[in-house]
Amino acid sequence: MPPFFIYFLKTSAPARRLTRGGGYFTGDxxxxxxxxxxxxxxxxxxxxxxKELLPAEDILTFAFSLPSGRECTAxxxxxxxxxxxxxxxxxxxxxxxxxxETFEGIIRAVAAPENKEGGDFASLTEEILDGNAVLFVDxxxxxxxxxxxxxxxxxxxxxxxxxxxxxxxxxxVEDVKTNMSLLRTRIKTPELLFKxxxxxxxxxxxxxxxxxxxxxxxxVVRNIxxxxxxxxxxxxxxxxxxxxxxxxxxxxxxxxxxTTEKPDILxxxxxxGRVGILVDGSPIALTLPYLLxxxxxxxxxxxxxxxxxxFTRFIRIFSLIISIYLPAFYVSAQLFKLQLLxxxxxxxxxxxxxxLPLSPSLEMFLTVLLLEVLTEASVRMPKYVGxxxxxxxxxxxxxxxxxxxxxxxxxILIIAxxxxxxxxxxxxxxxxxxxxxxxxxxAGSVGIYGIVLLTAFxxxxxxxxxxxxxxxxxxxxxxxxxxxxxxxxxYNLRELRDRPVPIRGNNKRRLRDDEE
Amino acid sequence: xxxxxxxNNTTSMTRNDKHxxxxxxxxxxxxxxxxxxxxxxxxxxxxxxxxxxxxxxALAVFVLQGAAIFALLWIMSRTEKTLFExxxxxxxxxxxxxxxxxxxxxxxxxxVLPVTEHRLYTQNTMYxxxxxxxxxxxxxxxxxxxxxxxxxCAGRAADVSALLFLVSVPVLLFMSxxxxxxxxxxxxGSAGAGKIFNASAHVLSWCSDAxxxxxxxxNVRVEKNFLCKTGIxxxxxxxVVLLFLAVFYGIFSTVAMNESFAVVKIARxxxxxxTLGRIDYLFIYxxxxxxxxxxxxxxxxxxxxxxKAFNTDMPPLFSAIVxxxxxxxxxxTAKSFPSLERTxxxxxxxxxxxxxNALPLLCPLLLLGEKQARRDNNPQTDEQKDKEKDxxxxxNRDRKRQQIPAGGKEF
Numbered sequence: 057m058p059p060f061f062i063y064f065l066k067t068s069a070p071a072r073r074l075t076r077g078g079g080y081f082t083g084d085x086x087x088x089x090x091x092x093x094x095x096x097x098x099x100x101x102x103x104x105x106x107k108e109l110l111p112a113e114d115i116l117t118f119a120f121s122l123p124s125g126r127e128c129t130a131x132x133x134x135x136x137x138x139x140x141x142x143x144x145x146x147x148x149x150x151x152x153x154x155x156x157e158t159f160e161g162i163i164r165a166v167a168a169p170e171n172k173e174g175g176d177f178a179s180l181t182e183e184i185l186d187g188n189a190v191l192f193v194d195x196x197x198x199x200x201x202x203x204x205x206x207x208x209x210x211x212x213x214x215x216x217x218x219x220x221x222x223x224x225x226x227x228x229v230e231d232v233k234t235n236m237s238l239l240r241t242r243i244k245t246p247e248l249l250f251k252x253x254x255x256x257x258x259x260x261x262x263x264x265x266x267x268x269x270x271x272x273x274x275x276v277v278r279n280i281x282x283x284x285x286x287x288x289x290x291x292x293x294x295x296x297x298x299x300x301x302x303x304x305x306x307x308x309x310x311x312x313x314x315t316t317e318k319p320d321i322l323x324x325x326x327x328x329g330r331v332g333i334l335v336d337g338s339p340i341a342l343t344l345p346y347l348l349x350x351x352x353x354x355x356x357x358x359x360x361x362x363x364x365x366x367f368t369r370f371i372r373i374f375s376l377i378i379s380i381y382l383p384a385f386y387v388s389a390q391l392f393k394l395q396l397l398x399x400x401x402x403x404x405x406x407x408x409x410x411x412l413p414l415s416p417s418l419e420m421f422l423t424v425l426l427l428e429v430l431t432e433a434s435v436r437m438p439k440y441v442g443x444x445x446x447x448x449x450x451x452x453x454x455x456x457x458x459x460x461x462x463x464x465x466x467x468i469l470i471i472a473x474x475x476x477x478x479x480x481x482x483x484x485x486x487x488x489x490x491x492x493x494x495x496x497x498x499a500g501s502v503g504i505y506g507i508v509l510l511t512a513f514x515x516x517x518x519x520x521x522x523x524x525x526x527x528x529x530x531x532x533x534x535x536x537x538x539x540x541x542x543x544x545x546x547y548n549l550r551e552l553r554d555r556p557v558p559i560r561g562n563n564k565r566r567l568r569d570d571e572e
Numbered sequence: 573x574x575x576x577x578x579x580n581n582t583t584s585m586t587r588n589d590k591h592x593x594x595x596x597x598x599x600x601x602x603x604x605x606x607x608x609x610x611x612x613x614x615x616x617x618x619x620x621x622x623x624x625x626x627x628x629x630a631l632a633v634f635v636l637q638g639a640a641i642f643a644l645l646w647i648m649s650r651t652e653k654t655l656f657e658x659x660x661x662x663x664x665x666x667x668x669x670x671x672x673x674x675x676x677x678x679x680x681x682x683x684v685l686p687v688t689e690h691r692l693y694t695q696n697t698m699y700x701x702x703x704x705x706x707x708x709x710x711x712x713x714x715x716x717x718x719x720x721x722x723x724x725c726a727g728r729a730a731d732v733s734a735l736l737f738l739v740s741v742p743v744l745l746f747m748s749x750x751x752x753x754x755x756x757x758x759x760x761g762s763a764g765a766g767k768i769f770n771a772s773a774h775v776l777s778w779c780s781d782a783x784x785x786x787x788x789x790x791n792v793r794v795e796k797n798f799l800c801k802t803g804i805x806x807x808x809x810x811x812v813v814l815l816f817l818a819v820f821y822g823i824f825s826t827v828a829m830n831e832s833f834a835v836v837k838i839a840r841x842x843x844x845x846x847t848l849g850r851i852d853y854l855f856i857y858x859x860x861x862x863x864x865x866x867x868x869x870x871x872x873x874x875x876x877x878x879x880k881a882f883n884t885d886m887p888p889l890f891s892a893i894v895x896x897x898x899x900x901x902x903x904x905t906a907k908s909f910p911s912l913e914r915t916x917x918x919x920x921x922x923x924x925x926x927x928x929n930a931l932p933l934l935c936p937l938l939l940l941g942e943k944q945a946r947r948d949n950n951p952q953t954d955e956q957k958d959k960e961k962d963x964x965x966x967x968n969r970d971r972k973r974q975q976i977p978a979g980g981k982e983f
Contacts, residue, residue: 398849519728
C-alpha cells in the first residue's frame with residue numbers, strides 16, 4: 057500500500073473518529089483499513105475479516121442456506137444473542153424463502169421486527185458485540201443487522217435503598233433498554249426524547265440521556281450531551297463514573313448529581329425539567345440539574361397529606377442537624393462552655409466521665425470512628441456474619457468499653473443518636489458523615505466558634521456551588537418564594553402550579569386548577 | 573482619544589452576574605445584616621453617653637444614615653452604572669481607580685472595630701475561660717474565602733441570613749420580654765441634646781452602612797417599587813435595633829452601661845433556662861452566623877473595590893491582602909480594645925462622616941448631565957421610543973397568544 061494512502065487514512069476524519077471515540081484500534085493503521093472497508097460479495101472473505109476483527113471464542117457463526125442453495129451466515133455473540141430468535145426469525149424464514157433473490161427481498165423475508173442494513177466492518181463489529189446478529193448472504197456486498205439481542209437481567213423489583221410504604225415500588229434494573237421502557241410507560245408523550253451515547257473505549261457502555269423537550273432547558277441538555285461525548289475512558293462500570301464527569305466541580309464535598317433507583321421519581325423529576333441519565337449496567341439513574349433540597353424530598357411526600365409530608369420533612373432536616381451538630385456541641389460544651397448544659401445533666405455527665413483516660417474530643421472521635429467502621433463492616437459482611445457483628449458491636453465494644461472505663465455512656469448515646477439521625481436522609485450520608493467528623497475536629501480544637509465558622513464556610517461553599525446553572529441551595533439561597541412551597545414545608549399538590557424556577561425551561565406551568 | 577479609552581474600560585466593566593445581587597437580597601442586607609452587629613456593644617456604649625435617651629441618639633444616627641442610604645438607593649433606581657463607571661464618566665479612569673482604592677481602604681478601616689468587637693464577643697459567648705487570640709485566627713480563613721467570592725455570594729448569604737435572623741432574634745426578644753420595664757426609658761429627653769449628640773457622634777462607626785451600599789451601585793437588579801422596598805427594609809433594620817435597645821435598657825436600666833455584649837445577656841433571666849440550660853445560646857449561635865456574614869461583607873467589598881482599582885481579576889490575591897492586613901491589626905490591638913475604640917470613635921469619626929454620610933449624599937451629583945449624555949449617545953426622539961415600546965408590547969402579546977393553547981393556560 058502506498059505510504060501516502062496510509063497517511064491519508066491516519067488523518068482522514070473517520071480514522072480520527074476511530075482513534076478517539078471507537079479507539080480500540082488506535083495506532084494500528086492496517087486494522088483501520090480493514091475496519092473501514094465495506095463487505096464484499098464473497099461470503100467467505102467477509103466471515104474471515106470479521107473473524108480477524110473479532111477473534112474471541114464467544115463470537116459464533118451460524119451457517120445455513122436458502123432453498124436455492126445460496127449460502128447465508130449469521131455472526132453473533134454467544135450468550136448475548138438470543139439463538140432461538142435467530143433461528144425463528146432469520147434462519148427459518150430464509151430457509152423457506154422462494155421469492156426473488158435480491159437483497160431487498162431477503163430483508164423483507166427476515167421476520168425480525170428490528171433490523172437494518174449494515175455499513176462498514178467497524179459498525180458491524182460494534183453491533184455484534186452489542187448482541188445483535190450480522191447476516192451475510194453469498195453474492196451480495198451488503199449485510200443485514202438483526203436485532204436479536206437478549207440480556208440476562210433481573211426482574212423489576214423494589215430497590216433496597218428506596219423503599220416506599222405508599223406509592224409505586226418498581227425499581228430500575230441494570231439493562232438500559234428496560235429502564236428506558238420503564239420510563240416510557242410513565243411518560244407517554246412524544247416530547248420524551250432519548251439520546252444515546254456510547255462511552256468507554258473497551259466497555260462500549262450505552263448511556264441514554266432522557267429529557268422532555270420544551271420542559272428541560274435546551275442549554276442544559278446540550279451541555280450534558282457534549283460533556284458525555286467528551287468522556288474518554290476505557291470502561292464505565294456504573295453511573296457514578298459518569299456522574300464524576302458531569303460534575304461542575306472536580307473536588308466537591310457535596311453531591312453534584314441527583315440519583316434515584318425508581319422510575320416514578322425519575323419521571324417526576326423530569327416533569328420538573330430535569331434531565332435523566334441512564335447508564336447500561338447500572339440501576340441508578342442520574343438527574344441534573346441537582347438541588348440539595350431534593351434529597352430531603354421523599355417520593356412518599358407526594359402521596360400523603362401535605363401536613364404529614366411537611367412534618368416528615370421537618371423531622372428529616374432536624375435529624376440531619378442533630379446528627380451533624382450534636383456530637384460537636386457535646387464536645388465543645390464539655391471543653392469550652394459548660395454553661396450550655398443544664399446543671400442536672402452536667403452533674404450526670406460529670407459522674408460518667410470521671411476517671412476517663414481520654415479527652416472528650418478524642419473519646420467522641422474514637423466513638424464516631426468505631427461507628428463508621430461498624431457501618432462499613434456490616435455493609436460488606438455476609439448476612440449470616442452480620443448478626444454476630446451487631447452483637448460484637450453493641451455488646452462487646454459498647455458495653456464493655458463503658459464498663460472498662462474507656463468510653464462514657466453519654467458519648468455512646470450521643471453517637472448512637474447521631475448515627476440513627478444520619479440515616480433519615482440516606483442520599484446525603486457520604487457528605488454528612490464527613491461533615492460530622494469535620495465538625496468534631498473544629499469543636500475539639502477551636503470550640504463552638506469553630507463550629508460556627510465551619511458552618512459559615514460550608515454555607516459559603518454552597519452559595520458558590522451551581523449545578524448546570526441551578527444554585528445548589530435554591531430555593532433558600534437565592535430565595536425563590538414559589539419553590540419554597542416544596543422545601544421546608546410541602547404544600548398541597550394543587551398549589552404547586554409552577555415547575556421549580558432554577559430547573560425549568562420555557563414551560564413554567566405544570567397544572568391548571570379549574571378553581572383558579 | 574480619551575472618550576475611546578473610557579468606552580473600552582466601560583465595556584470591560586459591564587454588569588457581571590457574579591457581582592450582581594437582586595433587590596430582595598439588598599433588602600435583606602438592609603433589614604438583617606444592618607442590625608446583626610449593632611446589638612453587641614452599641615447598646616452599652618449608647619447608654620454610657622446618652623443614658624435612658626439611647627433611643628433618641630440611635631434614631632438620630634439612623635435618620636442621618638437613612639438619608640445617605642436613600643440617596644444611594646435613588647441613584648440605583650435611576651441608573652445601572654456602577655460608582656466606578658459614574659466617576660469614570662465624569663473624571664476619567666484614573667480618578668475612578670484612585671477613588672476605588674481609597675474606598676477599599678476605608679472599607680478595610682471600617683472593618684477594624686467590628687472585627688475586634690466580634691473577637692471579644694466570641695470570647696465572651698463561646699468560652700467559659702478567656703481563650704488565646706489564636707482561636708480567632710480561623711475567622712480570617714473564612715473571611716478570606718468569602719472575600720474571594722463574588723458579590724452574588726454575599727447576596728445569597730443575605731437570603732440565608734434572613735431565615736437565620738428570623739429564627740433567632742424574635743426568640744431572644746421573646747425570652748427577654750418578661751423582664752422588661754419600658755418605663756425605665758422615661759422621661760424622654762432627660763439626658764439633654766448635648767449628651768444625645770455626643771452619643772450619636774460616638775456610635776458613627778457602627779452606623780456607617782452607606783459606605784458599603786456605595787459599592788452596590790450598579791450591582792443590583794432593580795425591580796418594581798425598588799425605592800419603596802429597600803426603604804422599608806432599612807426602616808425595619810433600624811426598627812429592630814431600636815426595639816432591641818428599648819428591651820435592653822428596659823431590662824438593665826441604670827446598670828445597662830456595664831452590660832456589654834447585650835445580645836448575650838437580655839435573655840438570661842428567662843425562667844425556663846434554669847431547667848433547660850442556656851438554650852438562648854443556641855439562638856445566639858444561630859445569630860452569630862448572620863453576624864459573621866454581615867461582618868465579612870465590608871471585607872469582601874474592600875477586596876472587590878481594590879480589585880477594581882487595580883483593574884485585575886484576581887479576587888483571591890486581594891482577599892488575602894485585605895485579610896492579612898486586618899489580621900495584623902487585630903493581633904496588634906489584641907489587648908487594647910478600649911483605646912482602639914476610643915481612637916476610632918473619639919478621634920477618627922469624621923472619616924465615617926465623610927464616607928458614610930457626606931459622600932453618599934453628594935453622589936446624586938454624579939448623575940448631573942447623565943441624561944444629556946445618554947441622549948447624545950442614543951439620539952432617539954420620544955416618538956420613536958413610544959413606537960418601539962408599542963411594537964415590543966404587541967410582539968410580547970402575540971408571542972403569549974401563540975404559547976397559550978386554546979384550552980387555557982400553558983403547562
